[in-house]
Structure formats: structure tokens, C-alpha cells
Amino acid sequence: MALQKEKTPVKSQDPELRIKNFDEVCLGYNKSEAVQEAGRCLQCKDPACVKGCPVEVPIPDFIKAIIDDDLDRAAHIIKSKNNLPAICGRVCPQEEQCEKLCIMGKKYEPVAIGRLERFVGDYALKKAGVSDSRPAKIMKKKEKIAVVGSGPAGLTAAADLAKEGYQVTLFEALHAAGGVLRYGIPEFRLPENILDQEVSEIQKLGVEIKLNVVIGKTITIDELFAEGYSTVFIGTGAGLPKFLGLPGENLNGIYSANEFLTRVNLMKAYKFPEYKTPVRIGKKVAVIGGGNVAMDSARTAVRLGAEEVSIIYRRSKEELPARDEEIEHAEEEGVIFRLSNNPTAFHGENGRVKSIECVKMKLEGIDSSGRPVPVPVAGSNWSLEVDNVIIAIGQTPNPLLKYNTPGLKTNLNGGIIVDENLSASIPGVYAGGDIVTGAATVIKAMGAGKKAAQSIIKYLEEK
């Protein structure tokens, strides 16, 4: 068989149609497509791809299992390292991670590892739906462990600890589990039912999930220890939205991306008035920022009926931090990229935002992160008429727990300080995910959850 240089194409919803619904855009491989794509893998002896994966999924091995038509084995192999394959297969920035290092990618397109992982993940979920996938009886251990925050870091830590037989309680401030996977990433990228199923798989391992509990408020860390929890893992994420600090920013019609996406995803405002939480989007919408959060906001605004949605980003296209696939999807859906521009003020009428004043930017030199530095071009101010603005310039670690936990050391950005074992400044307290690193990725948060679980197991065994 001739070498297939490109990835096996994956079907997706037609842009014309999908901008009118919230259904998933990428439809995923069917079995024959998956087998075809799996056949492209060279089964490298020293697989570079694995080094690109923060949790070191044994990629060639699970791909081999697809070729062998043994999907149970494929699922088992992935799950040895990654509890949430259906989610990572969908949202991992593969082009920066596993696929970036894939040997095939040196000359041709890399193997579509993410799509294959999603295929296996979906298979595993479907199977779990019909058969009882409860794992073989685990020897129950007596230690109770508290996990705070049900994002990917918390879910992973909880699952790994439950698999070892510990009694795990997962506390979540909101009324539904999943963290950003629930309130941030939209339905058309990560359907809620996938998340629901992954969460229920984790419950089947014996993890008890307590919703509507804010640790630091409802129960403090000290009280958790007093109630007999042996250790605490903190995975409270980077939920605090940044604002620009510009004049007019509190006008009506200006949302943080978190508020906008939470209204739409967690509260299902896209089904208003069946669901009672409103979200108001006019004809012209500007999204400030260039990451995944900005793309999700822009594409959500398109689906809510906005006619002109612009992304305003201060650097050029090369520097857009969003995943390539998200940028492409946004372009296909008609989002306008107004690059090398930065807002300087918001102007309003009757208390509502009416226009954004912007200045053009040029790139000069390189900053400490290796990115070119945008500087304003004098006298290039212009103005864009808008009905709504969504500010998506980043989130910083959630401060609520820090405020209410004396002795918990944090850095200047508000991130919890941990050592190489993810142990925080209070004995028996571990932390990982965005609350430590600042806003990062799902798989990195999961990697941290895994690592913390190992440290906790070691700590408890040595105690």
C-alpha cells in the first residue's frame, strides 16, 4: 500500500449548518477511517510522540491495538495513563504535544493521534454504557482523601486514588462537576453527555462527589483534616477573569469570557427561555484576545445569532495562542480576525457599549517568553461599532481558597506554591493544575492530578 502522506480526513458539520446549532462540529472517525489512519503509524521503536504527551500515553501500543481490531485493549492501554480519552482526544492541543513530535510529521502530516484517541475513548464510553464496567473489587483502604475542584486535575487525582482503594470525596463549588470542561468549553467542541459519562465512570470507581461546597467557605481545609481526611488535593483552577482596566469596561454589554461562556454552557442560556438564564448578544460582537477561550467565545457568539463577530488581537496570526483547528473553524464560521490591534477604550450610549476604540500595533523585538512585543503605532487610532464585547485575555488562579486558608503559600500570580511532589506549604496538602501553573491545558492539569495522586499514595504509605 502506498504511503498516505496526509491525515485521513475527518468528517465535520458543514459551516453553513453548524453556525445555527450547538451540535458537535467534528464528527470523529468511524471504524474504517480509524483503522486506515492507524495504518499510517510507523510503530517507532523509540516513539517520539510519547515524549510530547504530558501523561505519556503509550501511543504506538494503542494504535497497534486499533489495527488488531482489539478496541478493548486499545482503551485499556490509553486508560493506564489517561482517564479521560474521549475528552483529551477532542480538546488536547495535539499539534503542540504528541503530534508535534510524531516522526511521520517530519516529512508528511503527523499521525492523527488525537482523532484516534477520541475514537477509542468514545468506544470505551459506549461500551461502559451497555455493560457494567465496574472494575474488579478494589481492596478498600481506610484513609479518607478530599479532592477540591472537579476540573480535569481533580477528576484525575480522584480517579487514581479511588483505584488504589482510598475513600475519595470530591468537593465542587458549582452545581455540576467538570470545571472548565463544564462551564468553559462549549457543547459544539465537547458535548456535555461525553463529560457526564466520564464523570459517572469516575463515580463508579467509588468517588463521592459533593456539589455546592466551596472549600474555604462552606468547609475550611482545617475542618477537612478535623473531619478525618488524611490528605487534601487542591485543583481549584484558574478561574479569575482578567480585565483590561480600560475606561468604559463596566458598561453594559461587556462580558468576561467566563461570564459569557458560563451563562451559555453551565446555565444553558442558548436554550433560553426553556432555561431561565439570559444571555444577550447583539448583531456586532468583538472578542478581545487570541486564545482558545477567545475562539470559543467568538464561535459561541456566532451561534447565538451575531452577524459580525471580530477577534481583536494585539499580535499577528502566527502568534495567536489558540489551537490551529479552532482558528480554522472560527474562520470557516465567518469570524473576522482584526489582528495587530489593541483596544484603548470603550465608549457607550445610555449605559451600553457602543464602540471600541483601538490602536494598531506593530511587532518589535522579542520578550522574555520568546514572543514579539506589540507596540502601538502612534496616531493609528480607529473605532469599531459593537453591541457586545467579550474580554478573553486570560484567567489567573482562583483566589477564594487562598483568602480563607492561612498558611497556604502562593506566588505573585496567586498560584499555589508546591515542591516537585506537588506538596503545598501545609503538610498533607497537595495542589496541581491551573491553580499552580496558571491557565494551561486539560492534559497538563490531568498530568498534575496523576502526579499528586502518586505523591499522596507515597505519603500515606510512609506515614
Next chain:
Amino acid sequence: MYKIIEKENLAPGIKRIRVEAPLIARKTHPGNFIILRIGEFDERIPLTVADYDRDKGTITLIFQEVGYTTERLGSLEAGDYIQDLVGPLGKRLDLEGCKKVICIGGGSGTALLYPIVKAFHEKGAEILTITGARNKELVILEKELRTVSDKLFITTDDGSYGRHGFVTDILADLLITHSDIDLVVAIGPVPMMKAVSRITPANIKTIVSLNALMVDGTGMCGGCRVTVGGETKFTCVDGPAFDGHQVDFDEIMNRQSYYQEEEKHICRLGREVNS
């Protein structure tokens, strides 16, 4: 699920419920609030913890029916359940070191004032309480307030009870006749809190409790942002109580009105469904 133990009508459109919520009852203090979601389809709304019983594990909520969610909450009866309830949220009030305070409640804000008056009373402060309502029927918690206040003044907009006029009329008098006031606390409609903050001199600390629109209540959405002393603050974590002399009240009034059209829309729907 959180069970409603008891329900009572305080005045037309103002209701009191007692809800089983042991974890919250254990930790709540004056100034704290909760966020509840009645059921799967409902909005999350903030309500102040008006009272609590740590032993029985219950909290009391007093609310005014102003729109869809509060009306729906008002239609629930003892024995019914609220699906989600989270708290205590917000910063507790610092009540230390005040010897003589004026506490002002406007409309249903009086209900939110009550736990604060009670707490001051327990700390032994001298309390002059003013409560204002549109008319006699809407005067609430008179008996309760009288037991914990040193003096209670009542005003009605139409003069049907107490003094004819606004709470600020009485406040202005009290500020003249009492030179030793440490603190003024005002809770009620934003225009009232704005007026109070205007009247009190800069050297008398004036605390107001802001009712910004909220979604999560944990500092995650920024929807509740307000400007205080020229800085952006999140009402749910930095407040809800702020220094009234520093608050940009006009901005809050504007932000509260953002969803008025949608709210009217579901309210109409709600009435059609309920009727």
C-alpha cells in the same frame, strides 16, 4: 437537595422560608449570602442569609418577589425542595468596636438588615434603626426589629404608617441630634443607599450592601463587578458590603438593568405557565 421546613408570608410579595442546610448554618455570619438554583432549568440567584439556627441546621431566607425566579421560589411550600444551594458566600461584616450605630433598611432590604441589627445587639452596641416601606402593608419585621433595637423609626412613602417620608429624612435628623455615631449601615434599593451615602459625613463610616447581578458567586465570572474607590471589585468575593462613600452607585443601577427585557419575557411566560 435542600428541604424547605417552613414558609410564611411577611407582607404582600415578601416571603420567609426556613431551609435545611446544615453545612451552611454552621458557618454563616451576618453579611453572608447564599446562591440557590431551584431546579434544573432555573437561574442561580443570590439571597442573604437572614437568620440561622446552628443547632437545627437551618437557614432563613427572606425575599421579595420581583421576577420569575423569586416568584417561583415564593410558590414553593414547606416540604418542597430546592435543588442547589451554596454558601455561605461573601465577606462577613466586621462588627467590632462600634458603640453606637444607625441601621437603615429600605423595602425588603429591611429583612437583610435584621441579622446585622441582631448581631450588633448581641455585641452590646446602641442601635438606632430606621425602616422604610412604600405603605403600611409592606412594613416588615417590626416586632423583631423592636426587640433588638434601642430605637426604631418607621417611615412610609404614602404616610399610611409611621412618619410620612423617606428613611433619609429621619437619618438627617438623627445625624444632627446624635454626634457620637460610629457607623451607618444601609441596605435597600440602590437609590436609597446612594442617598444615605450622600447624607452621611465623610467621617462617619457608611456601609452599604450591594446587590449586583451574579452568576457563580465564587469570583469566577466577573459579572458582579462594581467600582469602589475607582477600583473594580467583585461583589461576591470582595463584598457584598462596601464603603458607601466610595461606591459608584450609578454604574450599579445601570448594570442591574441589563437583562430587564429578557426578565420581563420569562416572567410573562412564567405567569402563563403557572396560571
